Every structure is written in structure tokens, then in C-alpha cells.
Amino acid sequence: MSDSKVARRYAQSLMGLALERNIADQINNDMHLIASTCKENRELALLLKNPIINTDKKDAIIRAIFGSKVDKVTNSFMEIITRKGRESYLQDIANSYVEMFKNFCGIKTAFVTTAFPMDATLRNEVMNIVKRAKGDNAELVEQVDKDIIGGFILRIGDVQYDASISKQLTSLKQEFDDNLYVKEY
Numbered sequence: 001m002s003d004s005k006v007a008r009r010y011a012q013s014l015m016g017l018a019l020e021r022n023i024a025d026q027i028n029n030d031m032h033l034i035a036s037t038c039k040e041n042r043e044l045a046l047l048l049k050n051p052i053i054n055t056d057k058k059d060a061i062i063r064a065i066f067g068s069k070v071d072k073v074t075n076s077f078m079e080i081i082t083r084k085g086r087e088s089y090l091q092d093i094a095n096s097y098v099e100m101f102k103n104f105c106g107i108k109t110a111f112v113t114t115a116f117p118m119d120a121t122l123r124n125e126v127m128n129i130v131k132r133a134k135g136d137n138a139e140l141v142e143q144v145d146k147d148i149i150g151g152f153i154l155r156i157g158d159v160q161y162d163a164s165i166s167k168q169l170t171s172l173k174q175e176f177d178d179n180l181y182v183k184e185y
Contacts, residue, residue, distance in 0.1 A: 007092035030070040031094040038091035108134040
């Protein structure tokens with residue numbers, strides 16, 4: 001079974017339990033915390049994937065890090081995962097749960113890439129554009145890429161609008177390369 005299938009199945013089970021107990025929002029917050037902690041701390045992610053380290057030690061480390069910060073259902077879920085030897089999938093499970101929760105709530109994600117960090121005014125303008133396009137249930141993920149020189153790239157679902165300076169320069173270069181006129185000497 002592939003890693004993504006394992007993660008999706010565990011996340012689906014957790015989602016079912018969270019919906020049954022009416023705590024899906026709290027579990028979503030917990031999964032955000034777990035995913036971001038694993039992403040930011042490479043040592044933790046490597047520890048969870050290390051087969052040499054005993055499962056009991058991994059469980060103790062997970063409890064020390066997340067124990068008081070997450071719901072008791074999340075703690076029990078993580079204990080089951082470590083008991084089953086699936087702790088290496090914890091970050092993937094957390095990411096899968098967050099995606100399932102967004103789909104369940106109808107939240108659309110828009111990605112905006114700019115050459116510099118956006119200020120609050122610009123962020124609000126972009127968010128208004130996204131809300132008009134996809135409704136009120138939308139979130140904005142910001143990325144900074146200095147290679148686009150200026151402008152922005154906005155991606156909502158399968159649609160991408162590229163208003164970056166680098167794209168315009170590439171288009172101009174292509175136009176000059178395709179120019180049918182021969183330069184006179």
C-alpha cells in the first residue's frame with residue numbers, strides 16, 4: 001500500500017471519529033500543529049521515521065511535545081499510530097486530515113506568489129478577489145519568490161493568472177525570437 005493511501009485511510013478514520021464526536025474543528029487545529037511542527041523540525045520527522053528507535057521512546061517523545069497542546073482524541077490517535085508502527089506517517093496523516101477537512105467545509109485554497117511579502121492592504125485586496133471568484137470559504141497561502149522580479153502569480157484550483165514581470169520578459173523574448181523581420185546590416 002502506498003504511503004499516501006495509508007495516510008488517507010488513517011486521516012479518514014480520524015475524520016469520521018471527529019465528526020461523530022463533533023470536534024472536527026479542534027482536531028483540524030491539532031493536525032495543523034502536528035504538520036507544521038514536523039515540517040519545521042526536521043529532527044522530529046527523521047526521528048519518527050527511524051526504525052532503530054523504540055516505539056515506546058517515540059510515543060514518549062510525541063506525548064512530551066504534543067501531550068498538553070492537543071485534544072485527548074488526538075493523543076489517543078497518536079498512541080494508536082505508534083502502537084501500530086505507523087508513526088512515520090504522522091505528518092502525512094496530519095496533512096491528509098487538513099485537506100479532508102477543507103474539502104468537507106468547502107474551503108478553497110488560493111496560492112499567491114509575489115516578489116516581496118504582502119502588506120495587509122494588498123493581502124485584503126487579493127483575498128477579496130479570491131472570495132469573489134470562489135465564495136466566502138477561501139483561504140490564501142502566500143509565497144515569496146524573488147525570481148518573478150515583480151507582479152504576482154495567483155492560482156485558484158486549476159486556474160492560474162500570471163502577472164509577473166518574469167513572465168512578461170519571457171513573452172517579450174519569445175516575440176523577438178519569433179520576429180519574421182530580418183535585421184538589415
